[in-house]
Amino acid sequence: MRIPILKLYDCLLVSIQWELDDATALQFQEDLLQKIHETSANGVVIDITSIDFIDSFIAKVLGDVFSMSKLMGAKVVITGIQPAVAITLIELGISLDDVMTALDLEKGLEKLQQELGE
Amino acid sequence: MRIPILKLYDCLLVSIQWELDDATALQFQEDLLQKIHETSANGVVIDITSIDFIDSFIAKVLGDVFSMSKLMGAKVVITGIQPAVAITLIELGISLDDVMTALDLEKGLEKLQQELGE
Numbered sequence A, B: 001m002r003i004p005i006l007k008l009y010d011c012l013l014v015s016i017q018w019e020l021d022d023a024t025a026l027q028f029q030e031d032l033l034q035k036i037h038e039t040s041a042n043g044v045v046i047d048i049t050s051i052d053f054i055d056s057f058i059a060k061v062l063g064d065v066f067s068m069s070k071l072m073g074a075k076v077v078i079t080g081i082q083p084a085v086a087i088t089l090i091e092l093g094i095s096l097d098d099v100m101t102a103l104d105l106e107k108g109l110e111k112l113q114q115e116l117g118e
Helices: A022-039 A056-071 A083-091 A105-117 B022-039 B056-071 B083-091 B105-117
Strands: A006-008 A011-015 A043-047 A075-079 A100-102 B006-008 B011-015 B043-047 B075-079 B100-102
Touching: A006 B011, A006 B105, A011 A022, A011 A105, A011 B006, A022 A056, A043 A105, A056 A075, A056 A083, A075 A105, A100 A105, A105 B006, B011 B022, B011 B105, B022 B056, B043 B056, B043 B105, B056 B075, B056 B083, B075 B105, B100 B105
Parallel strands: A011 A043, A043 A075, A075 A100, B011 B043, B043 B075, B075 B100
Antiparallel strands: A006 A011, B006 B011
């Protein structure tokens, strides 16, 4: 299973709507970085509204994806972090300090476009 | 495998990036109609840029999805139809007469918003 990555103007949109298994998460990491490279995207919005539980491996992979995307020059906005996911991320020390967050996809996209417009 | 459906304002966005098997196509049909119902979406953009071949079953399911979405009151735009896919659709008699088409996701979304704005 692979997660589709949509290109909309200079941003990439990803919606993770089902719990990720380890292989899918790693494949997603590779696909996203490849897509950033291919499309020269300036920003990425990752919506995880539907995820209400993540384990430590997935949390680490997600944390890595954010850092890697930033290294490649793309700003990342995460939207729809659920309470349990927020707890897991912080408890695992994945602070996402420099990652922007928003309530939903629309707000995330607006935030990103504001940020990119500056 | 299920295909994620993104909600952006009053539209739904779907990008089909890998060849569909029969079960996935049927699941997608069910998911999309359910999501139209849940979100009261006015429009749907389905991007099939990455699909360069479809068989008769998938073509029929896609044709059905378009008709069903319209019945539910959502306008459908298909984007990125590849030459071989266009040939298959027409040869199978799936004319998509009332379905709007566009070159890519951006143009599809613009077309849909124009149409909905009228």
